Each structure stands twice: as structure tokens, then as C-alpha cells.
Amino acid sequence: MATLADVARHAGVAASTVSYVLSGKRSVSEATRRRVQRSIELLNYHPHAGARALASSRANVLALIVPLRGDLYVPVMMQIAIGVVTTARQFGYDVLLLTNDEGSDGIRRVASSSRADAIILTDIGMEDGRIDAVRKAGIDAVLIGVPADPAGLDCVDLDFAEAGRLCVEHLTRLGHRTVAFIGEAEGIYRRHVGFAERTLRGIRAAAAARGVDLVHRPCEGSYEAAAGVLARILEERPHTTALIVQNEAIIPPLMSLLRMAGRTVPEHVSIVALCPDQLAEQTSPRLTSVNMPAQELGTRAVDLLMRRMNDGDSGEVVLIPPGLTVRGSTAQAPGTEEQPVSAL
Amino acid sequence: MATLADVARHAGVAASTVSYVLSGKRSVSEATRRRVQRSIELLNYHPHAGARALASSRANVLALIVPLRGDLYVPVMMQIAIGVVTTARQFGYDVLLLTNDEGSDGIRRVASSSRADAIILTDIGMEDGRIDAVRKAGIDAVLIGVPADPAGLDCVDLDFAEAGRLCVEHLTRLGHRTVAFIGEAEGIYRRHVGFAERTLRGIRAAAAARGVDLVHRPCEGSYEAAAGVLARILEERPHTTALIVQNEAIIPPLMSLLRMAGRTVPEHVSIVALCPDQLAEQTSPRLTSVNMPAQELGTRAVDLLMRRMNDGDSGEVVLIPPGLTVRGSTAQAPGTEEQPVSAL
DNA sequence: AAGGCCAATCGAAGCGCTTCGAGACCGGGC
DNA sequence: GCCCGGTCTCGAAGCGCTTCGATTGGCCTT
Numbered sequence: 001m002a003t004l005a006d007v008a009r010h011a012g013v014a015a016s017t018v019s020y021v022l023s024g025k026r027s028v029s030e031a032t033r034r035r036v037q038r039s040i041e042l043l044n045y046h047p048h049a050g051a052r053a054l055a056s057s058r059a060n061v062l063a064l065i066v067p068l069r070g071d072l073y074v075p076v077m078m079q080i081a082i083g084v085v086t087t088a089r090q091f092g093y094d095v096l097l098l099t100n101d102e103g104s105d106g107i108r109r110v111a112s113s114s115r116a117d118a119i120i121l122t123d124i125g126m127e128d129g130r131i132d133a134v135r136k137a138g139i140d141a142v143l144i145g146v147p148a149d150p151a152g153l154d155c156v157d158l159d160f161a162e163a164g165r166l167c168v169e170h171l172t173r174l175g176h177r178t179v180a181f182i183g184e185a186e187g188i189y190r191r192h193v194g195f196a197e198r199t200l201r202g203i204r205a206a207a208a209a210r211g212v213d214l215v216h217r218p219c220e221g222s223y224e225a226a227a228g229v230l231a232r233i234l235e236e237r238p239h240t241t242a243l244i245v246q247n248e249a250i251i252p253p254l255m256s257l258l259r260m261a262g263r264t265v266p267e268h269v270s271i272v273a274l275c276p277d278q279l280a281e282q283t284s285p286r287l288t289s290v291n292m293p294a295q296e297l298g299t300r301a302v303d304l305l306m307r308r309m310n311d312g313d314s315g316e317v318v319l320i321p322p323g324l325t326v327r328g329s330t331a332q333a334p335g336t337e338e339q340p341v342s343a344l
Numbered sequence: 345m346a347t348l349a350d351v352a353r354h355a356g357v358a359a360s361t362v363s364y365v366l367s368g369k370r371s372v373s374e375a376t377r378r379r380v381q382r383s384i385e386l387l388n389y390h391p392h393a394g395a396r397a398l399a400s401s402r403a404n405v406l407a408l409i410v411p412l413r414g415d416l417y418v419p420v421m422m423q424i425a426i427g428v429v430t431t432a433r434q435f436g437y438d439v440l441l442l443t444n445d446e447g448s449d450g451i452r453r454v455a456s457s458s459r460a461d462a463i464i465l466t467d468i469g470m471e472d473g474r475i476d477a478v479r480k481a482g483i484d485a486v487l488i489g490v491p492a493d494p495a496g497l498d499c500v501d502l503d504f505a506e507a508g509r510l511c512v513e514h515l516t517r518l519g520h521r522t523v524a525f526i527g528e529a530e531g532i533y534r535r536h537v538g539f540a541e542r543t544l545r546g547i548r549a550a551a552a553a554r555g556v557d558l559v560h561r562p563c564e565g566s567y568e569a570a571a572g573v574l575a576r577i578l579e580e581r582p583h584t585t586a587l588i589v590q591n592e593a594i595i596p597p598l599m600s601l602l603r604m605a606g607r608t609v610p611e612h613v614s615i616v617a618l619c620p621d622q623l624a625e626q627t628s629p630r631l632t633s634v635n636m637p638a639q640e641l642g643t644r645a646v647d648l649l650m651r652r653m654n655d656g657d658s659g660e661v662v663l664i665p666p667g668l669t670v671r672g673s674t675a676q677a678p679g680t681e682e683q684p685v686s687a688l
Numbered sequence: 689a690a691g692g693c694c695a696a697t698c699g700a701a702g703c704g705c706t707t708c709g710a711g712a713c714c715g716g717g718c
Numbered sequence: 719g720c721c722c723g724g725t726c727t728c729g730a731a732g733c734g735c736t737t738c739g740a741t742t743g744g745c746c747t748t
Binding site: 014029 | 700705
Binding site for chain 1: 395421453
């Protein structure tokens with residue numbers, strides 16, 4: 001394996017000159033640059049990452065911490081990871097994958113061994129212990145998700161409160177007055193995971209503002225859970241004409257259950273989902289939904305991190321504005337009439 | 345940040361002694377060892393990963409290459425990743441995440457810059473160009489998946505041929521004679537992805553051996569695709585009494601479509617799925633299925649890699665034996681009688 | 689013609705760790 | 719009393735790179 005010294009010898013220059021050709025940190029004459037470049041190619045030279053990290057004290061590596069649980073919003077996490085990796089590569093960074101079972105220890109380990117220059121955290125709780133670890137470790141970080149107190153932290157997330165509001169708004173325009181919000185699993189709320197809480201608040205606030213009769217029901221990802229929750233809703237609140245669904249896993253079961261209960265979508269019941277567009281396109285009828293731009297979250301997180309590391313910016317909370325796409329799962333509420341546009 | 349030299353000074357020993365305490369490569373007296381340990385803790389010392397990599401020429405990092413497409417068997421990939429990361433950590437390794445858009449370049453880059461000591465490849469094609477890149481780069485690797493010619497390579501995979509056979513066997517025992525295999529998307533077969541081809545072969549061979557009338561239909565992940573494929577099967581082969589389904593994404597649509605077509609599962613049509621158990625548990629009725637042990641694949645891949653790196657073993661193909669779990673989606677074929685056990 | 693400035697290049701000093709050869713010390717065998 | 723073999727420790731030499739003066743010419747000023 002060729003080293004920088006080999007290249008320097010071959011090109012007849014000093015090692016430092018090769019280094020400057022590579023980094024561009026000092027000017028090098030066109031002639032020399034070309035000669036060095038040729039030697040690099042001829043010798044098939046690749047700088048040694050470890051040596052570089054040691055000499056420059058920058059590893060050119062980001063750490064991405066993902067939740068361990070293989071059950072929760074998996075496709076979303078995968079998309080985030082893909083966004084992070086591809087964007088990081090554009091900045092010359094590689095990505096280290098950590099799971100949450102190492103918890104704050106992982107953060108400390110990676111930071112204090114200089115394995116990574118910065119960290120991206122996901123699955124942020126309202127009061128997240130890892131934030132403290134990040135502060136103490138003195139390593140740059142970006143959160144995908146927003147904790148209760150984001151002061152001084154860089155965060156990226158979908159504006160879930162606004163997403164919730166959009167759902168309610170869409171439904172009220174269609175004349176729905178009795179709505180059920182089928183949310184994430186109980187445990188998510190107990191852990192105070194930010195996005196779930198914010199969605200709920202957004203929906204509640206919007207419902208209150210518009211006089212919508214709203215009920216919130218957490219729901220696990222299984223068929224049985226969906227069946228139980230739906231049965232209870234239909235029994236206790238038979239006038240329910242619309243559902244907002246956040247737990248993407250139960251959307252297919254929910255739709256067959258409704259069909260079996262003799263309630264067709266969207267004639268009897270409208271459904272708005274909070275899920276990736278791809279999923280919304282896969283059902284029949286297609287789902288009116290607020291998109292979950294997972295890959296963009298990853299991309300934006302890296303952008304933010306780069307700005308933070310290079311320009312010293314920090315403390316920015318980026319909320320991506322959600323968009324509601326009307327598809328086939330929502331319709332005018334039964335027994336109501338279309339409102340004239342001017343009345344909106 | 346404390347360095348090894350700081351620790352040595354604090355403990356009153358030579359730097360090399362500290363190093364030996366850390367690595368255990370030479371014996372150190374109990375007294376010294378303790379003194380050094382105390383200093384390490386007091387100074388909160390963590391070895392610098394880059395310096396270590398440079399001096400020892402081992403990075404203690406594995407690279408995991410995942411497909412970029414966010415659509416294909418995503419939960420499976422995520423599980424594999426989790427298995428890889430947690431197992432790698434047990435061996436003191438971190439995991440670098442690469443996407444396939446870098447392709448063979450990524451392999452070369454990581455290998456020749458010594459960023460990683462070994463590579464785990466996923467989504468293996470029968471003739472996979474990256475295998476050549478791995479050979480040329482001279483880096484240890486393990487494939488999750490098996491190419492056409494695995495000579496000299498370490499591979500881990502589910503025994504898909506056997507999995508296919510199990511499905512057919514289960515169905516024939518229940519008296520089914522006309523079976524449709526709804527497979528992965530067309531493109532997968534065109535790319536000759538190993539697992540899809542092997543499953544198909546296993547099913548075909550088993551069907552031929554038992555005189556089962558089999559048809560294979562590739563199918564995309566969308567509702568429409570599922571509807572089209574199912575309609576065609578029911579039209580062309582109305583006697584079909586059983587389905588084997590590999591593309592997990594279309595299982596929910598398939599089940600509602602059957603219901604809408606007035607064919608109940610399992611009374612009129614039996615379904616066997618090739619999918620993670622978790623998914624098989626989420627439908628109603630629950631699916632008789634062959635499990636996809638994704639996390640185990642990741643774990644085994646790392647085990648294999650460690651054995652390869654430490655003991656110099658190589659050329660092993662580990663096929664995990666599949667298991668079929670009978671749940672509610674399969675039943676005796678209509679118009680047939682239960683076979684006495686002795687006739688099996 | 690001397691002085692000054694800039695661009696281009698060099699050499700040396702690390703970065704923090706591992707590893708190897710060698711020294712110091714101790715007890716046992718002759 | 720001396721040599722031998724172990725055990726424990728030390729010092730020095732790198733690993734391959736970056737970075738910071740310092741040096742060298744060439745060209746423009748004055």
C-alpha cells in the first residue's frame with residue numbers, strides 16, 4: 001500500500017507538497033499539482049484514514065444513533081439513515097451506526113475516542129438523557145426530533161403540530177364534527193417521545209378551535225389492538241365519521257376491519273393518515289395523508305451539522321412544513337353539504 | 345483530553361506499560377496494573393481511535409453495505425443492521441454504514457484508506473460485481489446472501505430453497521394440487537438476486553416432485569399490482585386453492601382482495617408467506633409462514649467475519665435452516681380429506 | 689541596483705499509540 | 719557463588735499524515 005512519502009518520492013517533491021495538493025490548503029503550481037496527481041494515480045495512493053485523523057484531529061466521521069427496537073417506524077428510520085449517509089458522503093464524511101442500547105455510553109465512547117466528529121441523534125424524548133451526555137462530551141450534535149427545551153441545540157423535525165392541525169382542518173372542511181385520533185402505542189406517550197406529543201397537541205388545539213368532538217386512542221401495532229380500538233370507538237361514539245391515524249402499521253388492518261363492519265371508506269368513514277407517501281399509495285382507496293419526509297430529515301440533519309461545525313452556527317430548530325395530499329380516503333361527511341369555497 | 349502519556353506519568357510507569365495493561369499482550373504485575381487502572385479512571389482516559397489505527401494498522405471497524413432503495417425488504421435490512429451492530433460491539437468493533445450507490449468504489453475507498461478492517465455485503469446478486477472489488481481490495485468480507493459461485497467466499501443466508509420446499513410440502517400435505525407462487529417484483533428476478541431465484545427453484549423442484557400444478561407470478565409492491573396478479577390467477581386458474589407469497593408488502597392487500605372476491609382464507613384459499621414472524625402475527629387470520637430470521641443473519645455474519653479474521657478460516661457458506669410455523673391461513677384443501685399421518 | 693513582496697516549496701516537528709529488543713531483578717539449580 | 723530462565727518494565731523507533739515556520743526565486747518598485 002502506497003504512502004504519502006512514496007508519492008512524494010515518485011513525484012520528486014516534499015511530502016508536505018503532496019499533502020497540500022490533496023487538501024488545497026496552500027497554493028501549489030499547476031505543473032507540480034499535475035505531476036503529483038499523476039503519481040497518486042500511478043501508485044494508486046489512498047490516504048490512511050487513521051493517520052489523517054491523528055494528525056488533523058478530525059476523523060471525518062459522523063455517528064448516527066438509531067433506536068434498537070426493530071418494530072417502531074422502521075421504514076422511516078431506514079430512510080433517515082439513507083438520507084444521512086448519502087448527504088454525509090457529499091461532504092466527505094462516513095457514517096458510524098450506533099444503536100441505542102449503548103445509550104449515553106455510546107456517545108461518550110465515540111466522542112472521547114475521537115472516532116466521530118459529530119453525532120446525529122434520533123428518537124428524541126421530551127426530556128432526553130442523551131442530550132446531557134452530548135453536552136458533557138463536548139461534541140457537536142444534531143437531533144432529529146425536538147426535546148422539551150431545545151435551547152442551544154440544533155434540531156430538525158417535521159412540524160408535527162402543524163401536521164395535526166392540517167388533518168383536522170381538512171376534515172372540518174369536509175363537514176366532519178366527530179373525529180377519532182388513533183395514535184401511536186401507549187408506550188410512546190409514556191416515554192414522552194416528542195413527535196407523538198406534538199401531533200396530539202396540534203390535533204387537540206385545532207379540534208378545540210373548531211369545535212370538533214375529538215377522542216384520542218393510543219394503539220399498538222397488532223391486528224387485535226386495531227380491532228379493539230376501532231370496536232370501542234364505534235361503540236362508544238357511533239357518530240364518528242372520521243379517523244386520523246398515526247401508527248402506520250395498523251392502517252391495512254383498520255381498513256379491512258372497517259370493510260367488515262360494513263363501513264366503507266370514504267363514504268361512511270374518512271381516514272387521514274400521517275405516514276410516508278409511499279405507504280399512502282399502497283392501499284385502496286389511496287390514503288389522504290400528511291407526508292413523512294424521512295429522507296429529507298436525514299439530509300437536513302447533516303446540512304445543519306456541517307453548518308454548525310464549519311460556521312459555528314448553532315441553536316437552530318428546523319421544522320419542515322408538512323403537506324397534506326388529498327387522495328381517496330376522505331370525503332364529505334355523510335349528511336353534510338359541501339361548503340361554498342368563500343366560507344372556508 | 346488525556347493521552348496515554350498523561351496516564352503513564354500519573355501512574356509513574358512507561359507509556360508502553362500502560363499500553364500493555366490496556367491490551368493484555370504482555371504480563372503486567374497486579375500492583376502496576378491496578379495503579380494504571382486507577383490513573384486511567386482518574387484522568388478519564390480514552391485511547392484515541394485514530395492513533396490506535398495508525399500504530400496497530402487495525403481500525404476496529406466493520407463496514408456494512410446496504411441497498412439504497414428504500415422500498416425493498418426494508419424491515420429486514422434494518423433488522424440485519426441491528427444484528428450486525430450489536431454483535432460487532434461485543435467484539436469491540438464499530439460499524440460504518442455505506443449505501444450501495446457508492447457501489448464498488450465504496451469498497452475500494454474503505455479498504456484502501458484502512459477505514460474498515462472488513463466488509464459485510466448485503467443484497468447479493470448471483471453474479472455480483474462487488475465480489476471482484478472485494479477480492480482486488482484484499483479485504484476480508486462476508487456476504488449476506490449467496491452468489492452463483494461462492495468458492496472461497498464466506499456467506500450467510502437463510503436456506504431459501506429449503507424454505508420454498510417447506511411451503512410446498514405443507515400445502516401438499518393439506519391436499520392442495522393447484523398452487524400459485526406470488527413472488528418478488530419482476531426487477532428482482534431480472535437482477536438475479538440470489539434469494540429470489542433460490543426460493544423459486546426450491547418451490548419448482550418440490551412442486552415437480554409432488555406433481556403439484558404450479559404457476560409463478562412476480563408482483564410489485566403496490567395494491568394495483570397485487571390486484572392485477574390475483575385477478576389473473578383466479579381467472580386463468582380458477583381451481584387454485586393455495587398461494588405462496590414472498591413479497592411481504594402485498595400481503596395485506598392480497599387478503600382484503602380475496603375477501604372482496606368472496607374467497608375466504610383459509611376455507612377457500614390457503615396462504616403461506618415467506619416473511620418475518622412479526623408480520624405474520626399482524627394479520628387476521630395470522631399467517632402460516634416461513635420465518636425470515638433477519639437479525640440472526642446479521643449476528644452470524646459478524647461471527648463468521650471474526651472467525652475469518654482471527655482464525656484465518658474462510659470459504660464457509662452458512663445456510664440457516666428455515667422453519668415453517670403453522671398459523672391460521674392454511675387449511676385442508678376444499679374437497680379433500682385429511683391424510684392419515686402414516687401416508688405422509 | 690537594492691529592497692520588498694508574493695508564490696511555491698521544503699524540512700522538521702509532532703499527533704497518540706503499538707511493538708520490539710533489551711535491561712533489571714529474582715529465585716532455583718549446580 | 720555463579721549462571722540460567724522467568725517475569726516485569728523501560729525506551730526508542732516507528733505508523734502515515736498535517737501543519738507551521740523558513741527558504742528560495744522571480745518580479746515589481748523605487
